[in-house]
Each structure stands twice: as C-alpha cells, then as structure tokens.
Amino acid sequence: MNAKTSIAVTIAGSDSGGGAGIQADLKTFSALGVYGASVITALTAQNTLGVTGIHDVPPAFVGAQIDAVFSDLAVDAVKIGMLSRPEVIEAVAEGLDRHRLATVVLDPVMIAASGDRLLVPDAVESLRALLLPRALLITPNLPEAAALLDEAAATTPAGMRRQAERLLAMGPKAVLIKGGHGEGPESVDVLLDAEGVLELSAPRLATRNTHGTGCTLSSAIAAGLAKGLPLRAAVEAAKTYLSAAIGAADRLEIGRGHGPVHHFHAWWR
Incomplete structure (x- = not known):
C-alpha cells in the first residue's frame, strides 16, 4: 500500500514573474x-523590477476555488499569502470555517520586495480581525509586524x-517575526509559541536576489507541517531550506532587478 501523499494548499496571489x-x-x-x-486571490503584472498592475479575483470565485479544492483533496496544511481586499479576506475566512481548517500558516503580505503596496489600507483591520485568530502561525517581517501593530518596526531581538x-494576543497560536529587513551580520527570526521564545539565526547573505523569500519561508513551514513535523521543527527546517535557497540564488540569472531565490538548489546542477 502506498503511503499517504502530503498535500499543502496555497491561498495567495499570482506573480507573473514566477x-x-x-x-x-x-x-x-x-x-x-x-x-x-x-487558490488564486489576485493576479499581478509583475517582474523582478516591480509590480505594474493588480487584478483581484472576485470573492465568490475565491470561495469557489476553496470549495473545489477542499471538498476533494485531503489537505494537511494551508499557507495564506496575498489578500489585497477586505472582501477577499472575508471569503477566505468563511472558507476556512466551512472546511474546518486549523493548520494554517498566514504570511501577512502587505508590500512587495520592490516596495509596491499589495494590500489596500482598509484591509489591514480585516486581516487582524478575521485571519489572525484563525492561524496556527503568522509570519510577518519587520515592516509587516509594525503595520499590524500601528507602531515603528523593531530594531532588536528584544x-x-x-x-x-x-501579535500573539490578537489570536494566532504562534508568531514568527522575520528579521531579514534588519541589519548586522546575522539575520535573526523570533518565534513565540506555547513553549516560549526561540531565536533562529542565519548569516546575512550578500545578494540582491531575494524576491519571494517571505512566500518561500511560509510555504516551506506549511510543507513541513503537511509532512507531520511539529511546529518548531517545521520552522527550523524551513529556515534551513530558505538559507540554502538564498545562498544559491546567484546561480540563477533571472531578470534585471531583484531576482528569485533558488527553490531547486538541491536539484539543479
């Protein structure tokens, strides 16, 4: 008998640049x-130089995608990324409830690496109220954590x-604040969960090819959870994977701006 296939679903926007x-x-x-x-929530006209357009998927069709996927596939984990409007956030929250989805990694995507805003301002409160309490883990970077709290970005691990x-008081089971936007030789992420605080450090690598790092980390965590890893082990494994993908990013020549990390660094030679 074959072993069960681990399945993860991403609910997020499409990046035409890949x-x-x-x-x-x-x-x-x-x-x-x-x-x-x-489940695609928005289409973006985007490349390594920036975002030139966003086309939102109608909320009802977002819900239809959720129902189609989750009524058929035995989903083990969900990653949520770009949700640009309150109505789409509401459709996703309702879909999570309909299908009783609990293993949810929420990456509160607000601004692209190019600096282009991906979330309309009035959607931030919907994100706080509707999705943070439904998440097992949220993974904001330093600017996103600050935006969720309406305060300045943190500059130290403390x-x-x-x-x-x-952020934990807003309802998620755990919070991972990513330190990639910080300074210094080490990039420090801070995880807060039921066990307490865990700091994860990795050398800060010199490359401009960092497009998609947040998406990659959150989806790597969801992949680990889908395979049955405990939360902390999934976060640690994802950090290791992302560090290697960033380290290999300069082996790719993609575009004229901020290129992607190398997702298949272990496979492409």
Whole structure:
C-alpha cells in the first residue's frame, strides 16, 4: 500500500514573474516533497523590477476555488499569502470555517520586495480581525509586524519579542517575526509559541536576489507541517531550506532587478 501523499494548499496571489506568490509556493512544496494545490486571490503584472498592475479575483470565485479544492483533496496544511481586499479576506475566512481548517500558516503580505503596496489600507483591520485568530502561525517581517501593530518596526531581538507578544494576543497560536529587513551580520527570526521564545539565526547573505523569500519561508513551514513535523521543527527546517535557497540564488540569472531565490538548489546542477 502506498503511503499517504502530503498535500499543502496555497491561498495567495499570482506573480507573473514566477519568483513569489503562488509560483514560489508551488515550487517550494515540490522541492520539499509535498503535493501543492492553489487558490488564486489576485493576479499581478509583475517582474523582478516591480509590480505594474493588480487584478483581484472576485470573492465568490475565491470561495469557489476553496470549495473545489477542499471538498476533494485531503489537505494537511494551508499557507495564506496575498489578500489585497477586505472582501477577499472575508471569503477566505468563511472558507476556512466551512472546511474546518486549523493548520494554517498566514504570511501577512502587505508590500512587495520592490516596495509596491499589495494590500489596500482598509484591509489591514480585516486581516487582524478575521485571519489572525484563525492561524496556527503568522509570519510577518519587520515592516509587516509594525503595520499590524500601528507602531515603528523593531530594531532588536528584544523589540521583536515584545511585538510578537502583542501579535500573539490578537489570536494566532504562534508568531514568527522575520528579521531579514534588519541589519548586522546575522539575520535573526523570533518565534513565540506555547513553549516560549526561540531565536533562529542565519548569516546575512550578500545578494540582491531575494524576491519571494517571505512566500518561500511560509510555504516551506506549511510543507513541513503537511509532512507531520511539529511546529518548531517545521520552522527550523524551513529556515534551513530558505538559507540554502538564498545562498544559491546567484546561480540563477533571472531578470534585471531583484531576482528569485533558488527553490531547486538541491536539484539543479
């Protein structure tokens, strides 16, 4: 008898340049041995130089995709990324409830690596109220954590811990604040869960090819959870995978701007 196939679903926007969003998520799932399915919430006209357009998928059709996928596939974990409007956030929250989905990694995508805003301002409160309480883990970077809390970005691990505590009080089971936007030789992420605080450090690598790092990390965590790893083990494995993908990014020559990380660094030679 064959072993059960681990399945993860990404609910996010599409990146036409292939480096972030749905495309990065599906590449990550595949690289980590997990079958990936998708619910597309928005289309972006995007490349390594920036975002030139966003076309939102109607909320009812987002719900239809959720129902189609989850009524058929035995889904083990869900990653949520770009949700640009309150109505789409509401459709996703209702879909999670309909299908009783609990293993949810929420990456609160607000601004692209190019600096382009991906979330309309009035959607932030919907994100706080409707999706944070439904998440097993949220994975904001430093600017996203600050935006969720309406305060300045943290500049130290101690500041990150304080912000993680405030975000945890909003309802998620765990918070991972990513330190990639910080400074210094080490990139420090801070995880706060039921066991307490865990700091994860990795050398800060010198490359401009960092497009899709947040999407890749959150989908790698979802892949680990889909395969049955405990939360902390899934986060640690995802951090290791992403660090290697960033380290190999300069082996790719993609575009003229911020290129993608190398999702298949272990496979392409």
